Amino acid sequence: MLRCPMRQALPLFALLLLLSACVTAPSTDDCAANALCAARRAEPSAIATARGFATREGDTLTIRPAAAPAFSFLDHTAACEAHNVEACESYALMLASPVSHALVVQQFLYEGSAFFLIDTSTGRETRLAGMPAFSPDGRRFLVAPFDLQHDTGPNHLEIWRRDGDGAVLEWAHTFQQAHDEDPDLPEAYQTRLISWQGARLKLQFTTIDGRKWRGSLTDTGTGWHLDAKSPAGLFAQR
Numbered sequence: 001m002l003r004c005p006m007r008q009a010l011p012l013f014a015l016l017l018l019l020s021a022c023v024t025a026p027s028t029d030d031c032a033a034n035a036l037c038a039a040r041r042a043e044p045s046a047i048a049t050a051r052g053f054a055t056r057e058g059d060t061l062t063i064r065p066a067a068a069p070a071f072s073f074l075d076h077t078a079a080c081e082a083h084n085v086e087a088c089e090s091y092a093l094m095l096a097s098p099v100s101h102a103l104v105v106q107q108f109l110y111e112g113s114a115f116f117l118i119d120t121s122t123g124r125e126t127r128l129a130g131m132p133a134f135s136p137d138g139r140r141f142l143v144a145p146f147d148l149q150h151d152t153g154p155n156h157l158e159i160w161r162r163d164g165d166g167a168v169l170e171w172a173h174t175f176q177q178a179h180d181e182d183p184d185l186p187e188a189y190q191t192r193l194i195s196w197q198g199a200r201l202k203l204q205f206t207t208i209d210g211r212k213w214r215g216s217l218t219d220t221g222t223g224w225h226l227d228a229k230s231p232a233g234l235f236a237q238r
Contacts, residue, residue: 036108039092050096053120054103061091063103065123073105085110094131100138100162104131112152119165126167129153132160133193140170142201142217144191156188157217159224171224178228184235203228211235 031037047054055062059075079087088110095104103118115128129152132141143158156178159171175188187207194202199219205228206212215228 035113036090036092039094039106039108040090043092043094046093046096049098050093050103050120051098053096054093056093061093061105063105063118063123065119066121068121068123071123073107080110083110097134097138099136100134100141102138102162106131117167122165124165128160129155129158133196135196138162141167142191142193142196144193146175146188146190157191157226159217173226182229184230186235205230 031041043056047056053064053066055064059077061073061075062070063072064070073091075090076084076087077090080090090108092106092108093103094106094115096102097104101120103120105116105118107114107116115131117126117128117132118124128143130143130145130147132143134141140159140161143160144156145152145158146156154174154176155172156175157173158169160167161170178188179185189205189207192204192206194204194214196202199221201217203215203217204212205215211234213231213234215226218225218227
């Protein structure tokens with residue numbers, strides 16, 4: 001399968017550390033601080049959970065759907081080393097979710113990254129702006145694209161629903177809505193899923209300077225309701 005990488009408009013870091021350097025002899029701290037290196041270090045566990053739907057051999061991550069031909073994601077680390085912005089890309093299997101019948105692959109680019117939700121039966125790919133966090137039944141997942149280094153697109157929170165061998169966007173909350181609903185916010189915030197119980201998600205929000213508070217996202221039956229307003233006095237009035 002011939003793949004055409006998609007570029008993000010906003011920079012993530014300067015240049016990702018070379019994967020080869022990560023594999024040979026990185027310090028623990030260096031690897032933990034680098035998204036690609038950390039992802040590839042954790043990948044063997046995800047491949048084991050995938051139970052044959054994904055394998056790696058050197059620079060090639062191969063996806064083996066149950067009812068479709070296998071296809072591969074090929075790292076181009078030499079292009080990254082040569083500062084070739086258009087060709088630089090690497091991949092890691094981030095998650096295997098048996099209950100959702102899906103794999104999640106992250107594509108690391110020279111600037112930014114993208115995620116692909118892959119159906120384990122047909123191999124169909126759904127492109128996402130962030131790492132999905134699945135509901136216990138695997139039918140829905142939360143995506144929070146803003147991660148303290150960059151944001152992707154207009155949404156900072158999304159709920160997706162598995163639909164056949166793909167997924168559809170069910171609900172989205174934009175950066176503009178977050179500002180309108182909480183004018184005291186000085187900046188966008190990162191969202192972390194604490195728990196997903198029934199129709200309610202417990203969330204933790206964190207700003208770049210480390211201020212934290214909690215909220216929730218609830219399926220009311222007629223739509224999703226986000227409670228994310230920062231506590232009174234947490235931020236200075238502007």
